[in-house]
Amino acid sequence: MKQPGSAVIGLEIHVQLATASKLFCACSTDYIGAVPNTNVCPVCLGQPGSLPVINARVVEYAVRTALALGARVGHFTRFHRKNYFYPDLPKAYQISQYDLPLAEGGSLPIGEGKERRAIPITRLHLEEDAGKLVHSAADGRLGHSEYSLVDYNRGGVPLMEIVSEPEIATPAEAREYVARLRQLVRYLGVSDGDMEKGSLRVDANVSLRREDGSLGTKVEVKNMNSLRALERALEYEIGRQAEVIATGEQVRQETRHWDDGNGVTCGMRGKEEAHDYRYFPDPDLPPLILPSGFVEEQLRLMPEMPWVLKERFCTDWGLSLEDASVLTEWPGLARYMEGCVRCGANPLRAANWIRTETLRVLNERKIPIEKFPVSPEDFTALLAKVEKGDLSTTLAKKVFDLMVSEGMPLPAAIGRLGANSGKLEGPALIAIIERIMERETGTIEEIRSGKDPKGKKRGFLCGQVMREARGQADPGEVAKMIGEILDNQ
Amino acid sequence: MNSLGLSATDLATAVKNREVTAAETVAVSIGRIAELEGKVHALLTPLYDRALARASEIDRKIGKGEDAGPLAGVPVVVKDNLCMKGIRTTCGSRILENWHPPYDATVIRLLEEAGAVIIGKANMDEFAMGSSTENSAFFPTNNPWDLERVPGGSSGGSAAAVACGYAPLALGSDTGGFIRQPAAFCGVYGLKPTYGLVSRYGLVAFASSLDQVGPFARSVDDLALALDVLSTPDPADATSSRRCRPGYRACLGREDLKGLRVGVVKEFEAYPVQTEIREALGRVEGILRGAGAEFLPVSLPTTIEAGLPCYYILAPAEASSNLARYDGVRWGLSVEAEHLVDLYMKTRGEGFGAEVKRRILTGTYVLSSGYYDAYYLVAQKARTQISREFTEAFRNVDLLLMPTTPTLPFRQGENSEDPIQMYLSDVFTLPVNLASLPALSLNAGKSPGGLPVGVQFVGPRWGEETLLGAAEAVERVLGKPAAAFGGEWV
Numbered sequence: 018m019k020q021p022g023s024a025v026i027g028l029e030i031h032v033q034l035a036t037a038s039k040l041f042c043a044c045s046t047d048y049i050g051a052v053p054n055t056n057v058c059p060v061c062l063g064q065p066g067s068l069p070v071i072n073a074r075v076v077e078y079a080v081r082t083a084l085a086l087g088a089r090v091g092h093f094t095r096f097h098r099k100n101y102f103y104p105d106l107p108k109a110y111q112i113s114q115y116d117l118p119l120a121e122g123g124s125l126p127i128g129e130g131k132e133r134r135a136i137p138i139t140r141l142h143l144e145e146d147a148g149k150l151v152h153s154a155a156d157g158r159l160g161h162s163e164y165s166l167v168d169y170n171r172g173g174v175p176l177m178e179i180v181s182e183p184e185i186a187t188p189a190e191a192r193e194y195v196a197r198l199r200q201l202v203r204y205l206g207v208s209d210g211d212m213e214k215g216s217l218r219v220d221a222n223v224s225l226r227r228e229d230g231s232l233g234t235k236v237e238v239k240n241m242n243s244l245r246a247l248e249r250a251l252e253y254e255i256g257r258q259a260e261v262i263a264t265g266e267q268v269r270q271e272t273r274h275w276d277d278g279n280g281v282t283c284g285m286r287g288k289e290e291a292h293d294y295r296y297f298p299d300p301d302l303p304p305l306i307l308p309s310g311f312v313e314e315q316l317r318l319m320p321e322m323p324w325v326l327k328e329r330f331c332t333d334w335g336l337s338l339e340d341a342s343v344l345t346e347w348p349g350l351a352r353y354m355e356g357c358v359r360c361g362a363n364p365l366r367a368a369n370w371i372r373t374e375t376l377r378v379l380n381e382r383k384i385p386i387e388k389f390p391v392s393p394e395d396f397t398a399l400l401a402k403v404e405k406g407d408l409s410t411t412l413a414k415k416v417f418d419l420m421v422s423e424g425m426p427l428p429a430a431i432g433r434l435g436a437n438s439g440k441l442e443g444p445a446l447i448a449i450i451e452r453i454m455e456r457e458t459g460t461i462e463e464i465r466s467g468k469d470p471k472g473k474k475r476g477f478l479c480g481q482v483m484r485e486a487r488g489q490a491d492p493g494e495v496a497k498m499i500g501e502i503l504d505n506q
Numbered sequence: 507m508n509s510l511g512l513s514a515t516d517l518a519t520a521v522k523n524r525e526v527t528a529a530e531t532v533a534v535s536i537g538r539i540a541e542l543e544g545k546v547h548a549l550l551t552p553l554y555d556r557a558l559a560r561a562s563e564i565d566r567k568i569g570k571g572e573d574a575g576p577l578a579g580v581p582v583v584v585k586d587n588l589c590m591k592g593i594r595t596t597c598g599s600r601i602l603e604n605w606h607p608p609y610d611a612t613v614i615r616l617l618e619e620a621g622a623v624i625i626g627k628a629n630m631d632e633f634a635m636g637s638s639t640e641n642s643a644f645f646p647t648n649n650p651w652d653l654e655r656v657p658g659g660s661s662g663g664s665a666a667a668v669a670c671g672y673a674p675l676a677l678g679s680d681t682g683g684f685i686r687q688p689a690a691f692c693g694v695y696g697l698k699p700t701y702g703l704v705s706r707y708g709l710v711a712f713a714s715s716l717d718q719v720g721p722f723a724r725s726v727d728d729l730a731l732a733l734d735v736l737s738t739p740d741p742a743d744a745t746s747s748r749r750c751r752p753g754y755r756a757c758l759g760r761e762d763l764k765g766l767r768v769g770v771v772k773e774f775e776a777y778p779v780q781t782e783i784r785e786a787l788g789r790v791e792g793i794l795r796g797a798g799a800e801f802l803p804v805s806l807p808t809t810i811e812a813g814l815p816c817y818y819i820l821a822p823a824e825a826s827s828n829l830a831r832y833d834g835v836r837w838g839l840s841v842e843a844e845h846l847v848d849l850y851m852k853t854r855g856e857g858f859g860a861e862v863k864r865r866i867l868t869g870t871y872v873l874s875s876g877y878y879d880a881y882y883l884v885a886q887k888a889r890t891q892i893s894r895e896f897t898e899a900f901r902n903v904d905l906l907l908m909p910t911t912p913t914l915p916f917r918q919g920e921n922s923e924d925p926i927q928m929y930l931s932d933v934f935t936l937p938v939n940l941a942s943l944p945a946l947s948l949n950a951g952k953s954p955g956g957l958p959v960g961v962q963f964v965g966p967r968w969g970e971e972t973l974l975g976a977a978e979a980v981e982r983v984l985g986k987p988a989a990a991f992g993g994e995w996v
Contacts, residue, residue, distance in 0.1 A: 109830030
């Protein structure tokens with residue numbers, strides 16, 4: 018781990034909290050698609066004389082996240098002003114937390130089995146988001162723009178910044194860490210964790226260890242809008258730094274921008290600005306003192322953690338780690354899976370069907386599981402028909418597709434496909450039974466010599482016939498006919 | 507009847523009893539302003555039309571038999587750092603010369619809900635930075651008792667307006683004495699409430715941890731009435747206290763001050779204070795003793811030594827951050843520029859006056875990395891120590907009697923070239939803000955030259971009742987302060 022040249026990565030993640038209103042005012046946080054500068058008020062525009070008042074729900078969400086990470090929640094914390102001029106920052110300071118963050122310590126588990134380890138967390142704090150600049154230049158950057166526009170709808174939206182210790186060793190680990198954190202905030206219901214929409218933003222600090230094992234110069238990498246971009250950016254940056262060191266040069270301390278199109282990180286042109294943010298406690302906000310029972314109440318509201326759920330899926334139902342991982346990625350998906358099992362579904366079959374069929378539909382239609390039209394009850398009933406041999410797998414998938422596309426309940430879908438059980442009968446069914454009997458002479462021999470006390474082998478024959486009949490025969494009729502043939506001989 | 511000369515309390519009663527209409531009251535007020543404004547220059551923006559319309563509304567309400575509120579038809583002047591929706595609010599600065607806030611300050615709403623009629627916005631030192639109203643970007647205000655002299659500041663326009671009888675009540679804001687010092691200079695009452703008693707929502711910030719809105723009046727009764735209206739807890743201001751307020755006016759009318767313990771600060775005795783002010787202190791002491799109060803010495807060593815430097819670190823520090831938003835991007839002055847940084851530099855360079863720039867620079871300096879610990883942090887510690895000293899003192903006494911200012915109103919231009927001398931004039935007032943305490947400046951007579959002489963009472967936190975009670979005892983003996991230019995005040 019501490020070998021010279023090995024990478025040391027620390028991540029700073031900004032999570033936009035999914036509260037209805039902003040951090041310090043009652044304006045809506047729903048800025049995506051909103052007409053610019055409509056979700057604003059004197060407070061989030063920083064109009065002279067306006068004052069911030071903390072949104073209690075934001076504190077609840079952040080405390081819940083801190084508890085999930087096993088962090089120490091500070092019962093006495095406060096807000097500072099981070100002063101700098103920029104047009105997207107209406108007060109020319111950002112209200113943030115500095116010396117007393119809402120929570121410190123804790124960790125996030127990543128990896129599986131023997132690989133599993135906990136990435137320690139440094140701190141979790143609250144701050145307000147800035148507005149959004151739109152530059153007129155073709156490249157969308159300030160440099161060559163004739164003019165720039167600013168939209169303050171996002172200004173004041175609550176952000177939770179989670180800073181990890183620099184204990185992430187590889188780009189893959191970094192990706193895993195972010196994926197786990199994203200999963201966690203979704204489970205907690207505190208954020209949608211969408212990286213592309215910017216509700217989860219990752220900044221990475223990357224350095225390579227020196228010969229003596231000490232940390233090298235730290236470079237901050239920004240603008241990674243997906244897990245894949247994060248992994249690629251880190252791989253590129255580690256390679257770049259290794260090359261710089263190999264040529265005997267110094268890595269420059271700077272902030273670099275990930276250019277996803279060209280697959281490179283770019284330094285800022287010109288000289289880095291030395292920022293002096295002149296932090297000081299915001300006199301408009303008294304210290305945040307959590308009332309007694311507040312943390313306990315949040316603890317009570319905590320859902321089962323995804324990693325606990327995953328383990329339970331493996332041990333209780335015998336799912337593979339991979340199945341369990343996929344099914345617990347989204348809280349809604351895990352709830353769906355649990356719903357199916359509660360309705361009596363065979364966990365392995367349900368897992369298999371959800372992974373192949375349900376996820377396919379969700380991906381194709383780009384909908385969340387919450388909008389999936391087939392209820393766990395109908396889904397389970399469908400699986401039961403397959404299991405019993407009432408429907409062949411192929412036919413069941415057609416029924417499933419109909420249920421999805423038409424939003425039909427199970428019986429209606431089966432009816433539409435003409436797949437009602439018992440449809441196949443008479444000579445056609447007799448022909449199938451005869452074919453099976455000819456093939457399974459060994460089994461028939463065993464049954465006749467009394468080696469089937471529990472009727473399992475008879476059941477097997479029935480199953481074979483049903484399968485051949487693609488589930489379209491009446492299982493009772495099939496059993497009766499097979500019984501007659503066996504007994505008549 | 508002639509409403510000129512009535513207190514706010516009597517005026518509201520007369521309006522409610524239909525002895526006079528709100529419209530007549532406002533007209534009288536406007537007449538008074540027209541008569542004197544050419545000499546005094548107390549107002550930046552008169553609001554005659556709006557005031558007359560509001561007055562008719564109140565008269566209609568009363569006509570219909572509805573309750574028009576405790577300040578029904580009472581004209582009020584407000585300092586120009588209080589936001590009024592759609593009304594120009596300049597803070598005495600070029601940078602906000604044409605700014606029209608999109609919302610009302612909480613105190614404005616409270617006043618109007620109580621039936622008050624705001625007749626004008628008062629001149630002030632730019633962003634409340636100054637002690638003479640000479641730092642107004644527009645024009646200086648003159649002391650109504652001697653037009654060559656300053657009315658004090660930064661709420662000089664509000665104090666002068668009440669002294670002239672434009673209105674029986676005015677609002678100011680007090681960050682380091684900016685209500686009390688002009689009240690003393692103009693010969694009226696001025697009350698700086700306990701930090702957190704009155705909402706700051708809509709008060710354009712100078713130093714957020716020190717700013718507090720308060721009333722000017724010409725009678726203790728009016729001061730108490732105004733406080734009753736203003737001191738409503740405000741959920742829009744996180745520093746507004748939710749504690750229950752007594753009815754301040756209901757608390758008045760005590761027969762005597764038996765059992766009241768008044769402290770005199772030993773360290774202030776040695777401080778150079780003009781003779782007339784010393785004599786006034788003696789006069790007030792005599793009255794209080796006569797009413798049954800006893801006097802005790804108290805000691806505030808850190809306060810006298812560290813108060814001034816502590817204030818002149820913390821207030822500019824907060825101001826440097828509060829005033830950073832005037833960048834030419836959203837509202838207020840915006841000077842055409844090629845680049846973003848140019849826009850900032852030109853807008854702020856042209857928009858701010860010298861004193862404001864001085865404080866922004868000082869504040870930026872003391873918060874800078876490398877200096878924060880030596881200045882800001884040390885000043886915070888001193889502030890805590892000053893608070894402790896006052897708390898300690900108030901274990902033994904119920905209020906303190908102190909000078910409001912070391913001098914009588916000075917001449918225009920006398921101190922404006924020497925910022926330090928100007929800062930020193932706040933030596934008795936600003937420790938009160940540092941300790942978040944309430945204080946009341948009252949008129950204790952005139953100098954032989956005809957200038958008002960003020961002294962102040964300082965109370966423990968939430969001790970407004972005690973201050974008003976003691977002021978009332980003095981008023982019984984000395985009478986209500988007279989208005990300038992021969993107003994026929996009761």
